[in-house]
Amino acid sequence: KQEVTQIPAALSVPEGENLVLNCSFTDSAIYNLQWFRQDPGKGLTSLLLIQSSQREQTSGRLNASLDKSSGRSTLYIAASQPGDSATYLCAVMEYGNKLVFGAGTILRVKS
Amino acid sequence: GAVVSQHPSWVICKSGTSVKIECRSLDFQATTMFWYRQFPKQSLMLMATSNEGSKATYEQGVEKDKFLINHASLTLSTLTVTSAHPEDSSFYICSARSLQGPAYEQYFGPGTRLTVT
Numbered sequence: 001k002q003e004v005t006q007i008p009a010a011l012s013v014p015e016g017e018n019l020v021l022n023c024s025f026t027d028s029a030i031y032n033l034q035w036f037r038q039d040p041g042k043g044l045t046s047l048l049l050i051q052s053s054q055r056e057q058t059s060g061r062l063n064a065s066l067d068k069s070s071g072r073s074t075l076y077i078a079a080s081q082p083g084d085s086a087t088y089l090c091a092v093m094e095y096g097n098k099l100v101f102g103a104g105t106i107l108r109v110k111s
Numbered sequence: 112g113a114v115v116s117q118h119p120s121w122v123i124c125k126s127g128t129s130v131k132i133e134c135r136s137l138d139f140q141a142t143t144m145f146w147y148r149q150f151p152k153q154s155l156m157l158m159a160t161s162n163e164g165s166k167a168t169y170e171q172g173v174e175k176d177k178f179l180i181n182h183a184s185l186t187l188s189t190l191t192v193t194s195a196h197p198e199d200s201s202f203y204i205c206s207a208r209s210l211q212g213p214a215y216e217q218y219f220g221p222g223t224r225l226t227v228t
Contacts, residue, residue: 004154036219043117043204043221044155089154097143097208099217101154 002027006090006102013080014110021075021105023090028068031097035064035075036089038104044089048075080109114138115207117220124195124227131191132223134205140185141207145217146178149202161188185210195227 003026013019023033032051036044048057048064050073056065063076077084087104094100114137124130134144143162147155159180161167167180177199179191188207192199202224206217 041202041222041224044206044219046219049216091155097217098157098160099145099155099206101156103154 002030002092002094002100004090004092004100004102006088006105008105009103010106010108012108012110015080015082017080017109018076018078019080019107021077021088021090021107023073023075023102025071025073025092025100027094028071029095030068031093031095033064033066033073034091034093034099035062035073036091038087038089040087047088077107080107082109082111085109113209113216113218115205115218115220117203117205117223119223120221121224122226124225126196126227127194129191129193130195130225131189132203132205132225134188134190134207134220136186136207136209136218139207139218140210141188142185142210143208144182144188145206145208146180146188146190147204147206149204149222155204158190192225195225197227200225200227 007022034049035047050057050066061078066073089104090102091099116135118133146158149155158173159167159169161180161182163182169175182188204222206219
């Protein structure tokens, strides 16, 4: 059974700092990996999607990497801003299109 | 494009009553819709997968007689929580997969907060 773990569970950083969020998964037979952002009481916003054949994806200040063989992904946020404060969820898509989510990292960027 | 809506956004109901939550794809047709639930400070757990015109597939441990799912059209799926109890209080989120787009892409709704008193 696929399990997705995210570390740390919570992170508080001063504005402007670069930071890394970690995600690991137990079964490397995945179709893709996605990073989402969730604001309190809201739905999900897709940030980056990495196909299983890819190593990384970038969007603005965000960069996500994928090492499928070791079951790891990282989300790098450059020059963090208070508006980046949210919960960040990592999810792997298994064959059959089922998404398995991690518990998330709660990020707080202090101004 | 690719907008998914949910209605209502929040609902409070009394124990023993039933509540229906709607999930609509507004600008695309969805072959498949997914229903998730999220407890406070926990992640999303897939409850069931529904395909238009056929019965939903429920995940292990999810009671299909309690969580009734209907996917009557390519733009609408409904989740009915029957005989709701306080432990059913949760955040319910749906997602939809487009008929046209990549099979792996799911678009998420804004969620429905259910509180059972």
